[in-house]
Amino acid sequence: MIYFDNGATTFPKPKSVRVAVSNAISNFGANPGRSGHKMSLKSSEIIFKCRENAAKLFDIDTPEKIIFTLNCTEALNIVIKGILKSGDHAIISSLEHNAVVRPLEHLKASGIEYTVADVVPYNDDLTIDNFRNAIKDNTKIIICIHASNVFGVKLPIERIGALCKIYGILFCVDAAQTAGVVPISLKDSYIDYLCTAGHKGLYGPMGTGMLIVNSDILPESFVQGGTGTESANPRQPDSLPEKYESGTPNLPGIAGLNAGIKYILNKQVSNIANYEIRLAQILYDKLKQNDKVILFTSRPDLQHSVPVISFNIKGLDSEEVAGILDRRFNIAVRAGLHCAPFAHKSFGTLETGTVRAVISTFSAIEDINYFANAVKSITAAIK
Amino acid sequence: MESNIIMFPSVTFAMKGRNILIKNKINSNIIRTPMHLRNKSCGYSLYVGRNINDALEILRSNGITILGTAAVDRL
Numbered sequence: 183m184i185y186f187d188n189g190a191t192t193f194p195k196p197k198s199v200r201v202a203v204s205n206a207i208s209n210f211g212a213n214p215g216r217s218g219h220k221m222s223l224k225s226s227e228i229i230f231k232c233r234e235n236a237a238k239l240f241d242i243d244t245p246e247k248i249i250f251t252l253n254c255t256e257a258l259n260i261v262i263k264g265i266l267k268s269g270d271h272a273i274i275s276s277l278e279h280n281a282v283v284r285p286l287e288h289l290k291a292s293g294i295e296y297t298v299a300d301v302v303p304y305n306d307d308l309t310i311d312n313f314r315n316a317i318k319d320n321t322k323i324i325i326c327i328h329a330s331n332v333f334g335v336k337l338p339i340e341r342i343g344a345l346c347k348i349y350g351i352l353f354c355v356d357a358a359q360t361a362g363v364v365p366i367s368l369k370d371s372y373i374d375y376l377c378t379a380g381h382k383g384l385y386g387p388m389g390t391g392m393l394i395v396n397s398d399i400l401p402e403s404f405v406q407g408g409t410g411t412e413s414a415n416p417r418q419p420d421s422l423p424e425k426y427e428s429g430t431p432n433l434p435g436i437a438g439l440n441a442g443i444k445y446i447l448n449k450q451v452s453n454i455a456n457y458e459i460r461l462a463q464i465l466y467d468k469l470k471q472n473d474k475v476i477l478f479t480s481r482p483d484l485q486h487s488v489p490v491i492s493f494n495i496k497g498l499d500s501e502e503v504a505g506i507l508d509r510r511f512n513i514a515v516r517a518g519l520h521c522a523p524f525a526h527k528s529f530g531t532l533e534t535g536t537v538r539a540v541i542s543t544f545s546a547i548e549d550i551n552y553f554a555n556a557v558k559s560i561t562a563a564i565k
Numbered sequence: 566m567e568s569n570i571i572m573f574p575s576v577t578f579a580m581k582g583r584n585i586l587i588k589n590k591i592n593s594n595i596i597r598t599p600m601h602l603r604n605k606s607c608g609y610s611l612y613v614g615r616n617i618n619d620a621l622e623i624l625r626s627n628g629i630t631i632l633g634t635a636a637v638d639r640l
Contacts, residue, residue, distance in 0.1 A: 215576045218597025218609075223576075230580040246577050411575045413607040421574055421630065 184549050187514045189331055189359060189490060189540035191381045191388055198441040199385055206437035213430055215410040225433050232440035233423070239443055239451075240376065240394055241367035249393040249426045250436055254358040255281040257377035257393035260426055261354045262286060262325065264401025268293035270322040273313060273351075275337060276300045277330040277525040282356060286325075298524065301330075303479065304486055306338040313342055323352040328360040332525045332538060333479050334462075334490030336364070343372030352399065358382060362446045363488050364455050368396045375401070383542075384446060386439030389432055395422060403428075449543065455484060458541040461550055462489035465539065468554035469493055474561035478529050478536065489541035492531075495557070497564050500535040507537075511556040515539050568617050568634035570610040571624065572598050579609035582629045589623050591616050602635045612637070 185193050206228065214225035233245035242248075251257040262285040266272060274282055276298050286296045297316040302308040313324065324346055329336040339355055346353040354375040357366060361376075362383030368376060374397035380390030395401075406418040407428030419425055446454065462482040469475045469491065476494045479487070495503050504517035518535040519526050526532040539553065571593075573579040579595050586593050593611040602610075613620045617634060624631060 216607075223595060226576045226580065230577060233577070234584075245581060409575075411607050419574070423577060424575055 184511070184513045184552055186539040186541070186545070186549070186553065187516050188382070188542040188545075189520070189538055190516055191379075192383065192385050192542045192544075194544055195385050195387070195438070196442065196445045198445055199387070199438045202441035203387055203434045203438040206434040211433065214433055215431075228437045228440060229431060229433065232436050232443065235440055235443040235447060236392060236394070239362070239366075239447060241369045242394065242396060243369075246422045247395045249395060249423045250431055250439075251377075251391040251393055251426075252389060252432075253381070253391040254356065254377050254379040255391075257375075257391050258282055258325070258354070258356060259285050260393055260404065261323075261375045261377065261401050263289065263404055265323055265352060265354075265399075266294045269320060270294050271318050271320045272296040273299055273316045273321060273324045273326075275313075275326040276528045277327050277333070277335065277337070278325075278522065279327060279331055279356065279358070279525075280521045280523070281358070282325050282327070283524060301335065301337060301528065303333075303335045306341060309338060310341050310345060313345055317345075317349055317351070321349070321351050323354055325354040325356070327356040327358075328366075329364070329488040329490075330522070330525050331359045331490070332520045332522050332536060333492050333529060334359075334482060334488045335479060336360075336486055336488060339373070340371070346374075347372045352397065359488055359490070362443075362451060362454065363458065364484075365451045368394065371396070374399065380435070380439040380442065384439060385442035385543075387435045390435040390439045393426065400425065405429075454543055457543065458489035458545070459484050459487065461541045461545055461547065462487070462491055464547065465491050465541075465550045465554060468550070469557060472558060472561055474564060475557060478531065491539045492529075492536040493539075494531070494534060494536055495561055495564070498560070500537050503537045503560065506560055507556055511552075511559075513553060513556055566636040566638075567615075568636050569614055570596070570598075570612050570635050570637055571617065571620060572602065572608055572610045572632040572635065574608055574630055574632055576609045578630055579611055582624050582631075583611055585623060585627050585629065586611070586613070586620055589619075591620050591623070593620070599635075599637060602633075602637075608632060610635075 210224040212221035233248040361378035376394040380386035409424035500517040507513040
């Protein structure tokens with residue numbers, strides 16, 4: 183199968199990831215951070231190494247601030263529900279995923295409101311103006327996606343962060359589509375909370391994600407329980423990472439995530455970004471030549487984009503196109519709304535959805551050519 | 566008997582501390598904090614032997630949370 187559904191989860195995973203997961207189950211599957219025997223310490227060691235490697239990837243000196251979660255959605259929920267209180271206001275972008283929108287909708291019943299700031303693609307000045315104009319006296323946090331999971335458009339997070347700093351507002355970034363895909367440095371940044379999946383651009387297994395707390399303001403935890411620390415204390419510890427990591431962690435998943443992050447560190451994110459954007463540009467150019475293909479963004483480039491191409495074919499439903507690509511050409515893509523109705527509303531595709539192809543480090547030029555030819559075959563059959 | 570272990574609130578801090586000490590050429594071993602020293606809690610310690618004062622200074626200067634020190638008979 184030619185796999186371009188890397189925005190949902192990357193496939194294949196590096197061999198080192200598969201080996202690490204298998205090892206964690208086969209050779210040292212003891213509960214980490216609970217016991218003192220060798221196997222438990224070995225498990226703890228793997229988890230700590232993953233924290234260290236993640237800290238290195240995101241340029242932060244404190245591995246204990248790397249919190250393991252189930253996925254990016256859980257990380258975002260920890261921040262949103264742990265920071266906002268009745269009477270507070272939040273600002274989000276018009277490209278947000280439901281991982282941000284739905285928790286905020288849920289919180290409306292608790293007296294929390296939010297405003298959507300329109301992102302103007304390729305015009306950072308107007309985008310920043312829209313965020314600035316949405317700020318109120320009770321705005322506590324801005325939460326925004328680093329790059330749209332549907333259209334690949336990057337947001338000017340450095341400038342939004344600077345805006346937050348000026349106004350004394352917390353800043354949370356959803357890096358589900360950008361971690362491992364574009365360089366991210368938390369050092370000297372204004373990002374207070376970085377949330378990401380482990381199974382996308384970091385090539386870990388599903389069931390892994392991270393919250394990176396880059397602030398002294400700690401969200402309240404919404405899951406409490408055993409941490410292997412302060413056991414006689416009935417209250418949840420405030421120390422990191424235990425405050426947010428109750429219960430037995432996903433050792434095989436984190437072992438795989440550690441291998442995935444090492445894979446990224448070895449390749450270097452800047453090289454990955456160059457390679458993937460180049461392939462995205464080639465795909466874009468080939469699709470652009472087809473007058474029956476509708477593209478929704480400008481040609482991808484490193485400054486404005488991640489390697490995501492969203493398109494439709496005139497006269498066909500997006501799900502139908504994905505179905506044909508799967509059945510006739512053995513190509514995996516995702517169609518529909520991609521859990522991001524706000525983004526589709528912004529681009530005028532809420533009714534139709536789009537077909538989305540996302541490049542990974544395993545994508546090759548041959549895959550791009552095959553994909554473009556498959557689309558050409560489909561459009562040639564349309565009268 | 567002089568102190569020879571440094572106690573931490575979690576295995577994360579014990580491992581972070583161990584790595585900082587390695588960079589400063591001080592070897593240590595991670596052990597489970599003995600029950601009678603835990604103050605009804607859980608935790609991990611670094612057995613550092615005779616370099617404990619140097620180790621403490623390095624760890625404190627690196628912002629590592631330390632619960633205390635103690636003497637144990639053996640590893």
